[in-house]
Amino acid sequence: MWIEENNRLIRSFIFVDFKDAFGFMTKVALLAEKMDHHPNWSNVYNKVTIELTTHDAGHVITDKDRKLAKAIDQLLTI
16 A cells, blocks of 8 residues: 655555565566656665655646556556
8 A cells, every 4th residue: 555755745665575576666667668657766675665756846746656556556457
């Protein structure tokens, strides 16, 4: 579940291992590039944390962030 905190949408994802986490990050990277909206994120072993904010709107949450969050969530059902 995405949470709103400090003008960011934030969500952490836990995977079985690093390989699965990195595979997910690869899918997100391709999606973000296609949507021309790139996340701030971190990865430690099997955990990926994503933060979404729109930089050119003054680092606030916009429809671009909500659309990307929804698209990222849909990757988990594929």
